[in-house]
Amino acid sequence: MSEIRIFGVIGAGQMGQGIAQVAAQTGMDVRLLDAKLELAEKGKAAIGKQLGKLVEKGKLAKDDADATLARLVPVADYARLAECDIVVEAATENVELKKKIFAMADEAMKPGAILASNTSSISLTKLAAVTKRPEQVVGMHFMNPVPLMKLVELIRALQTSDETFAATKALAERMGKTVVVSKDMPGFIVNRMLIPFLNEACFVLQEGIGTPEDIDNGAKLGLNHPLGPLALADLIGLDTCLFIAEVLHRDLGDDKYRAAPILKQYVDAGWLGRKTGRGFYKYDAK
Numbered sequence: 001m002s003e004i005r006i007f008g009v010i011g012a013g014q015m016g017q018g019i020a021q022v023a024a025q026t027g028m029d030v031r032l033l034d035a036k037l038e039l040a041e042k043g044k045a046a047i048g049k050q051l052g053k054l055v056e057k058g059k060l061a062k063d064d065a066d067a068t069l070a071r072l073v074p075v076a077d078y079a080r081l082a083e084c085d086i087v088v089e090a091a092t093e094n095v096e097l098k099k100k101i102f103a104m105a106d107e108a109m110k111p112g113a114i115l116a117s118n119t120s121s122i123s124l125t126k127l128a129a130v131t132k133r134p135e136q137v138v139g140m141h142f143m144n145p146v147p148l149m150k151l152v153e154l155i156r157a158l159q160t161s162d163e164t165f166a167a168t169k170a171l172a173e174r175m176g177k178t179v180v181v182s183k184d185m186p187g188f189i190v191n192r193m194l195i196p197f198l199n200e201a202c203f204v205l206q207e208g209i210g211t212p213e214d215i216d217n218g219a220k221l222g223l224n225h226p227l228g229p230l231a232l233a234d235l236i237g238l239d240t241c242l243f244i245a246e247v248l249h250r251d252l253g254d255d256k257y258r259a260a261p262i263l264k265q266y267v268d269a270g271w272l273g274r275k276t277g278r279g280f281y282k283y284d285a286k
Contacts, residue, residue: 004114004171005029008087010101012043012074015118016090018146021047024071025064025147026175031084033075040074047072050147078108086114086171088140093243095122099130106131114164116140120191121244124157124184134159138168141188142177144236152177155184186251187244195244195257198236201229202260205280212280230280233263234273238280242267 007023009016012034020043024030034040048069054060073080081087087109089101098117105115114136117127128137139155152172156165172179182188187195201215210218216228233241242264248257266272266279273279 004085004167006031006084008033008081008084008105009090010034010081010087010105011090011092012040013090013092015142015144015146017043017047017050018144019088019090019118019142020044020072021050021068022142022146022175024068028071030072031075031080032072033078033080035076037074037076040076044069044072044074078104081105081108082110084109084113086116086168088116088118090118093119093121093240095126098122098127102127102137103130106133109133112136114138114168116168118142120240121187121247123186124155125159128157128159135161136164138164139182139184139188140168140172141190143190150176150178151190152179153182153188153190154179155182155188157184187248191244192248195241195248198229198233198241199245199257199260199263201233202263205230206260206262234279234281234283236273237275238263238272239267 005028007028008031009020010033012032016032020030020032032040032043034043051060051065051068055062055065087105089098089105091097091101098119102115109115115131115133116138117124118141119139120141124137124139128134131137134157137157138160139153141153141155143149143151154165154169154172169179180189186192204210204215205212212230216231219225219228227235242259245257245259245263249259270276271278274283277283
C-alpha cells in the first residue's frame, strides 16, 4: 500500500493522546477523534502540555513542538476518518464498545485503509469479523506511556493479510518502536506474563504476607524491576487489570488466572489507582 500520511486515533484519553503525539512527532497528520469535540480538544491540549515539558527540558525544539501540535486536528465526526490511511482505536477495554466503534469506523474509512486496535487483551479476530475489511484489521498494542515506552505488540487476527501486517510493522518502526509479534491469543505476550504477576502480588497482599511497600520494594530491589507490581497496577488502572485477568480466566479456562478477591474489592470501591487518586496507594492532585 502507499505511504501512511494521515493517522487517525479514536479515543483522546491517556493512551490515545500518547499514540497521537508520537504519530504527529513522526511527521504524520493526525485526526484525534472522540465522542465530543471538547473531549478531542482537551486531548490535544494535554498533548500540548507534554510537548511543552519536553521543550522546557531541552529535549525538543520549540519549533518542532509547534509543528507537531499543528499536525493534530481534534474531530468528533467519524466521517473525518475517510481521510486516514490508518486508524488506531484506543477506547476503553470493553468488547461491545470496541465492536461498535469498529463497525462505525469501518463504514467511514476509505477502501484499503488499515483499522487497528490498541487493545491489550481483546480478540482481534472477533473485532475484524464485525467489519467489511477483515484483511485490513490488525492489533497495534502500544505500551503506556506511549512516548517513552519503546515496545509495540503487533497482533495478527486470523484474517489479517500479509500486506496489512507488513505495512503496520513498518509504520511502528517508523514511529521509533521495537516490534514483537503475537498470535491472537488472550492477553497476547505482554499481558499473558504481566497480569498473573500483578494478580499474584494482590494475593500476597491479601494474605498479609507483606505490606504494599514491602511487596513493591521486593520486586524493585530483588527482581530489578523499575516499578513494583502494586504501583504498576495503580498506574495501569485496577479496573483494567481486573478486566484482563477475567479475560484470561474465562478464555483460557485455567484457575491459575482467577482474579484475587482484593482486586475485585478495590474496583468495587472505586479505588482504581492513580486515575481516581486511590488504589493500593493514595495519590495527591499532582
